Amino acid sequence: MKQKTIGIIAEWNPFHRGHEAMVQEVRARFDDAFIMAVMSGPFVQRGEPALFDSWTRARWAAEGGIDAVFALPVLYALQSADHFAAFGVKLLAAMGAEVISFGTESLDEDALWEAASFSFTHTYQKAFHRALKEGFSYARASYEAMKSHSPFLADELSKPNNLLGFRYTETILRNHFPMEIDVVHRDMNHNISASEARKDLLLQSSGSLLPSRSAGEAESLIKSGHFSDFSRFEDACLLHARLLSEKELSETGLFTEGLDHKWFKEMGNPDYETMLSAIKSKRYLYSRLKRLGARLLLSGRG
Structure with missing residues (x-):
């Protein structure tokens, strides 16, 4: 039997015990599969630098069961969820992934x-563009358009991992990729988030939410x-804007x-x-502005 090639799109900021459990579950489902991942490098999708360098995070993932880790270029990582997902799926498809696994x-x-x-569908597109014209953000317009079909799906797609899964699936359909999707449901009663892991490390110097093999090194x-x-990163963004x-x-x-x-007007804060906070609006959400600020810093202007 041909070995399956499984793809994962990740940030692993940092690689914690929840990520390790997901990889183990994928291993159990696809015996003898080759699991590769595309991972955000120095910057992550929320518009911030990753807590640790790319090589360390990739090594922790390899120690946790990933066969190969490839970098998602920074300008692809610093995108909204739909573009982040699309670039990741396209990269995996180009490398021969047959299945995309995600939580x-x-x-x-x-x-x-x-x-x-x-x-x-025409129904979705019509509702989506109508919501945009009414001044809603991209995310809110997507919600309103999906709600016209299913209020349940619209509500569920407001959850970050559901939304990314939707964008992965959408990219597969749009590009007619011969790929399957494999959903690993997160244990929401014992859920570990990357933000909690970072908080523990930064405030307590504790790697308790990381696999034992990497916890000591992270600490x-x-x-x-x-x-x-x-x-310091935020200070650099502000200084660069002022220049x-x-x-x-x-x-x-x-x-x-x-x-x-508006950006120029408010950079004296x-x-x-x-x-x-002075710039954000229902059209320009805080996360979008942070990604823009990071891309501006990396632009080399000034």
Whole structure:
């Protein structure tokens, strides 16, 4: 029997015990499979630097059962959920993945295929563009469009892992990839989140939510200062913004709908978080602004 090639799109920021459990479950489902992953590198989708460097995170994943880890280029990682998912799926498809495995909070394969199929209908597209014209954010417009088909699916797709699974499935359909999806339901009663793992490491210097083989190393990296300092990153983003004129901001091509004017107006705020809070709106959510700020910092302008 031909060995199955399984693909996973990940950030592993950091690789914790919940990630390890998912890999073990995929191993149990697909005996003797080759499991590869595309992983966000120095920056993650929420618009921040990863807590630890790419090589360390990739090594922890390999020690946790992944056969090969490939980098998701930074400009692909710093995208909204739909583009992040699309780039990841396309990269895996190009490398021969036959199945994409991922975790969800609740939705199964059938529900995701249903939601993704509906997203290509005229009914969905009409409702989606109407919501955009009414000033809703992309995410809210997607919610309103899906609600016209199924309020249940619309509500469930507001959960982050369900949403990513939907975007993966949507990309497969859009590109006619010969790929299957494999859903691993998260144990929501004993759920471990990457944000909790980072919090434990940063505030308690504790790697208790990480696999035992990497917990000690992670604690040592924190204690020795070998991790990303988010406050310094935010200071760098704010300083870089202040070095650019409004014309230079506009010329980056990162801003639309007059957002460059608003960005320039608010960059005199005392800190980066206050600046973004003054800019955000129902159209430009905080997460979107953080990704934009990271891309601006990496643009090399100024």
